[in-house]
Amino acid sequence: MTALDNKINEHFAGFVVRKDLVKAVKGNAIVPTYVLEYLLGQYCATDDEASIATGIETVKDILRMHYVHRSESRLIQSTIREKGRYKVIDQVSVALNEKTDNYEAVFENLGIKKVAVDSGTVKAHPKLLVTGVWCIADVQYEFNEDARISPWILESIKPIQIAKVDYDQYRALRGEFTTDEWIDLLMQSIGFNPEAFGRRSKLLQLMRLIPFVERNYNIIELGPKGTGKSHIYSEFSPHGQLISGGEVTVPKLFVNNANGRIGLVGYWDVVAFDEFAGREKTANKALVDIMKNYMANKSFSRGITPMGAEASFAFVGNTDHNVPYMLKNTDLFEALPAQFHDSAFIDRLHAYLPGWEVDVIRSEMFTSGYGFIVDYLAEILRHLRSEDFSNRPDEFFSISPKVSTRDRDAIYKTMSGFLKLVFPAGDQTEAEVEELLRLAMESRKRVKDQLARIDSTYPEVDFYFVGSDGEKHAVTTVEEEEYPQFYYKGSRSEHDGEGDPSTAQGEKQRTSGEQTAPPSEGQHSVIGGVALEEGHHVYAENRKGVSYDKLFGPYISGAQRIVVTDPYIRFFYQIRNMMEFVEMVIRRKPPEDQVSIHLVTGPDDGNISRQRELLDSISTACTGTGVEFSWAFDESGTAHARDILIDTGWKIVLDRGLDIFQAPIKTDGFALGDRLQEHRMLKNFYVTYVREDQAAR
The missing domain is CATH 3.30.870.30 (MITD, C-terminal phospholipase D-like domain)
Structure with missing residues (x-):
């Protein structure tokens, strides 16, 4: 083990697990990472190799005996019938049968429907009414000659998530780690080897977690295939829901007018839209309009009564072209469907994560070190959603007064998210805040600069902040520095022809915070x-x-x-x-x-x-x-x-x-x-x- 692994086990014993164990136990079980780590956390949350080996075998036995493979569903049904009662690990959803006034569950892999569920179970776990939830459940079989009565009965059910965490302890133990160590711990917690990433790349990975700690946070990530854009939303947390962009409907996402039941935004902390990009895709105009209203006002209305919710939105998709092509010919949002390639929608995005900066996932990027049990960290992040750290940068910096209120709110929400992740106890230094502030401002600037291309009514904004030294510090994006000949296309002509020794022709490329006097x-x-x-x-x-x-x-x-x-x-x-x-x-x-x-x-x-x-x-x-x-x-x-x-x-x-x-x-x-x-x-x-x-x- 590394020195960091030893330190992690010393301070967070029982709440961490060796991340490579997931592959060791998964086999052919098609379950999210948080399900496997929940089980590993019960039996392998230690650094003792003998205990880990025993725990792995225990978890394998549990999966082998209780995880339901679709191909073996009839065998498990028979086992339940013969034994009368059997424990299964499956994805379960519940619906109200209005004809019988009873709740009925559907077991996705087991392939059984109309499983009787008592109302107390539904009240305790309302997410079951919205979508499938991974659970450990005891299912009974009692045959009844009345064909209207299902023989399947749900005796007990436990969604796979940790019961309770001590947030005060978590915040206090943060002080035992340096900032670099803590960032590396978070990287290992999401499964990555921190040694394979630079500092900025680590922060971009952690930026994907901000929707889990910030309410009503809207982020988009567009980039090449294979960079793990959707992984964090599908595998990381039981409080996030990943849906295909083509499967989104107003009733599913917001509210069903037929029965008044609220949709995904009312039950999940994060709703992520996978495969969101694609110029050929179409979207319902009513859906786009209600999404824009919700993203701006945290509320929506389908009828008379407006409703509020706290779910954050994450949009992920693949780009068709590289960055210089997009900057030269279109804009960085070119891959979005036409209905979403709309200035009003784009302006409601708090941050644009540059997916082209994220490496294609490869084997050496995964960690064999220790990290938080995913479900433990997910509960911590959920607790942090109720706190607001957005005013902390004001201790050291003031943001340009030229930015709009929407720009300022976006920057502060991103900053608040970063600070919750890296400095939950609030012991950040001025230099550390500046690093995060630059990235937060850059992420919003990327949105605003592209808006100026898409809609000429949007003014260009000078993104900068003023530090304790009273100096103005400019903020630029990486692609702005790399491709100035395309980035300033059709505008900012004053930058043309200035010198930069990094190019043979001497073209100017502005750099972050650079102050270069004329020769x-x-x-x-x-x-x-x-x-x-x-x-x-x-x-x-x-x-x-x-x-x-x-x-x-x-x-x-x-x-x-x-x-x-x-x-x-x-x-x-x-x-x-x-x-x-x-x-x-x-x-x-x-x-x-x-x-x-x-x-x-x-x-x-x-x-x-x-x-x-x-x-x-x-x-x-x-x-x-x-x-x-x-x-x-x-x-x-x-x-x-x-x-x-x-x-x-x-x-x-x-x-x-x-x-x-x-x-x-x-x-x-x-x-x-x-x-x-x-x-x-x-x-x-x-x-x-x-x-x-x-x-x-």
Whole structure:
């Protein structure tokens, strides 16, 4: 176990489970994760390997004996008849038979209907009237010669959810973890290995949980297939309901006028719409109108009496095109059905989660560490829905007064959700609030910027906040930085033609919070027809389209000697980065020129012989190329800076050195991220370009 796993078990004993155990017990049982973890929590909520092994076998036995497979339904029916009574795990729904004035249950997998249910059971578990609920139930069989009376009787039923949690204890124990540890604990709780994600990617995963902690929160996530968009809503919580976008009707979602019964929004904390995108799909206009009213006012009306509800909406769907195509030709909502590609509907969305930043789910992304039992965490999040943390950012920041009330409410709801998830005890620092505030504002800005494209009556809004330093901090989206030539299409012409050293043509890409003064006399030069300028540039995590050639290429043109100082060229992937830098220099230089590259780095105390071997391999590979690569250890151990010195008079400072890329998807070398740097996601980093003579002063 990791140090974090030990800490989790020390403080949350009995409420956590090893997440890889779900696969070990699932077999061919088609049940949600929270059902399996409920059972694992009863028998495997420990770190003792012997107890875990015994518990796994117990859970397997329970599933084998009591989970109903559709293919074995007749066998289980026979077993109930022969024994008179039998316990089953199945999805159960209940309806009122108005002809007999009795409640009757339907067991989905068992295939039996008209199972008698007493009214007390229905009052205790009203969700049974709305949709199927996974339950552990005792079913009896008593034959009656009266054909009108069903032989099936529901003796007892227990929806699969934890009985009670101690929220005060949960909030107090949060203080035992650092912010990074707590975020990693939440990541492991939803089944992911935090080491496979960058900081921003972790927060985007946690953003999917905000509808569970915020009432009447509306979020949309559009992106490529296979990124796990619907998983959190179908598997994570017994308080969320995932429905297909094509199966939505007004009676099912809001209220049935025939009997006055409220729909899904009255019983579930989250209603998620799967496969919501699709231009060819159609939606009932009455449904769209009532949805818009509910999303704006938390109420709806079908008749005389208005009704209120607290359910949050999550819309997930696949995009047909990549981001630059959408920005150039349409907008980021292009995949929505025509009835929902409507400015009034879109404006009611509190946040747009950029699904294209979420990696396709692969095996190494799953965790074998410990996390909260899903049902325990689901109950905690449900408790948090009654609290409001939206005013906490005001302690440190004020949001632009130019944003509308709807924009402000959206930002605050997203912030409140993030703070409930990460800081339930309220001990956040200014820097931590700023990180979350930027993401909350960016998520709403993505909605508002696209609205300006869709409907010209929506004004463009300057999204920024003012900190305790009194400075104005601009907020941008990652795609705004990555594709400015398309993002500002048809507007903001004042941004055209400004310079940015990360592109060969010198096109401007604004960056979050970046303040770059115009170059003064002597702070620029021209090499190969490209103007090189001093400046400081910040690159957001998950951005693509950046390579060593774009960052460094123009500055190393004409160089004869380059010195790279990076104390962390130690592990294989870091040495591979160094090799790719050398390859860039080889491609850039004229064949007749000679260039020397010297690396100053630190020793890998764990495997220094392997490090030497790999660095020497780069030297050997350069033979006959016109590039001479040499390297040396900084024996003094004082070289902590990461920079590139070029004899053309430039110094390039990087906070991460050459380690600016996230690990590419491993597909035996056939992923574009393995082959082309422009297709790799970035880590968050900055680069500063300084004239060496200026740096000396």
